[in-house]
Amino acid sequence: MWQRHLDRDDSKIVDLFSGQLRSSLHCSVCSHYSNTFDVFCDLSLPIPKKSDYGRTVTLRECLDLFSQEEKLDKENSPMCERCxxxxxxxxxxxxxxxxRILVMHLNRFTMSRYSISKSTVPVSFPLNGLDLGPFGPVDCGPVLYDLYAVCNHSGTVNMGHYTAACLEEEGWLFKEEKLQSNQAYVLFYELKSFNVTRK
Ligand SMILES: [Zn+2]
Incomplete structure (x- = not known):
């Protein structure tokens, strides 16, 4: 599937930013598994609803929610190939x-039927050594990423302001507490090491 994608779209942008998601579907009637693959340039992560007020959510919890098994009822399920x-x-x-470059978007804006609201829940994220191995293929081992930029959104749904913090040669110009604000909106990570073969 990846080769097929490269035949159609191969560029420096793809080399840097494109990854591939696997969606595995498991039929509860006949237990048949089927996989579909989709190219992504960024991951849009849901922010878990905070149960206790004041608690910081971690990026890991957002990733867990993103990758959590989702139950689909008959109406919303694709056709099972076997049934x-x-x-x-x-x-x-x-x-x-x-x-190589993983862009993660913290989905702070939720749309309900009549309005859009913005979540200002603080989401903490590691500056170094974010391990995405648990969200990869089985037994792929650690896949480590380091943060190199954050895009912040301050303001409301109707008006706001974007700022960015980028890692410079001499390090971050911000203190870590300032980086980890509840305005962090898009995170840019660079792949550091991995054991999977990239084809
Ligand atoms: Zn089935």
Missing amino acids: NRHTESTKRLTIQRFP
């Missing part, structure tokens, strides 16, 4: 191919 009809199934997203 040849729509059945109850479960779906899970994992990263099949890790991009």
Whole structure:
């Protein structure tokens, strides 16, 4: 699938930013597994609803929620290839191919039927050694990323302001507490090391 994608779209941008997601579907009637693969340039991560007020959410919890098994009822399920009809199934997203530059978008804006609201929940994220191995193929080992830039959004749904903090040669110009604010919106990580073969 990845080769097929490169045949259509191969560029420096793809080399840097494109990864591949695997969506595995498991039919609850016949237990058949099927996989589909999609190219991504960024991951849009849901922010878990905070149960206790004042608690910081971690990036890991957002990733867990992103990759959590999702139950699909008959109406929302794709056709099971084996049953040849729509059945109850479960779906899970994992990263099949890790991009060199991983862009993660913290989905702070939620749309309800009549309005859009912005979440200002603080999400803590590691500056170094973010391990995405647990979200990759089975037994892929640690896949480590280091943060090199953060894009912040301050303001409301209707008006706001974007700022960025980037890692310079001499280090971050901000203190870590300042980087980890509840305005962090898009995180830019660079792949440091991995054991998976990239084809
Ligand atoms: Zn089935």
